[in-house]
Amino acid sequence: MSQVPQGPPARLNPHHHQWVTGEPFNFTDWAPGEPNNLSYGAPYGYEDRIVFWTDGLWNDSPSGWDLYGNGGYVVEWDADATVIIDGRDTGVPNAVVDTDNLCTISDLIEDCAESASNHGEFVSCVAHLTNGLKAEGIITGDQKGAIQSCAARAAIP
Numbered sequence: 001m002s003q004v005p006q007g008p009p010a011r012l013n014p015h016h017h018q019w020v021t022g023e024p025f026n027f028t029d030w031a032p033g034e035p036n037n038l039s040y041g042a043p044y045g046y047e048d049r050i051v052f053w054t055d056g057l058w059n060d061s062p063s064g065w066d067l068y069g070n071g072g073y074v075v076e077w078d079a080d081a082t083v084i085i086d087g088r089d090t091g092v093p094n095a096v097v098d099t100d101n102l103c104t105i106s107d108l109i110e111d112c113a114e115s116a117s118n119h120g121e122f123v124s125c126v127a128h129l130t131n132g133l134k135a136e137g138i139i140t141g142d143q144k145g146a147i148q149s150c151a152a153r154a155a156i157p
Helices: 105-115 119-135 141-153
Strands: 003-006 047-053 058-062 082-085 088-093 096-098
Touching: 082 105, 082 141, 088 141, 105 119, 105 141, 119 141
Parallel strands: none
Antiparallel strands: 003 047, 047 058, 082 088
């Protein structure tokens, strides 16, 4: 097994790993027997971080042990539950539409805003986007209308 990016700090007892905010994980995929919070003594200490093996399973690891490398981190963020355009809540669920990149509807609308040189281009981009989302069955016709209505009223760009 080789290691890939590390996870969140978790200086706690072996069965109480959590985000640095104190929230519990909503998902775990520990390897059998993990986390076991072994102590490797000085200078490594207890296993207080998480590494992900190439098979996708999780293992706890001492943060002082460079054997596991210095990869990236798992990041949790609170995405808006609904699509919000220029402070207006559309009421449409902010679905993930690109699972490879974890891209949401709001992310795509933000791309429209960043690429538009005027309001008309922004509204046109959002219309094109929502037509595609509806055709793919990701949103309904009513949801398409709610997003387009908010886009039309937005002061973007």
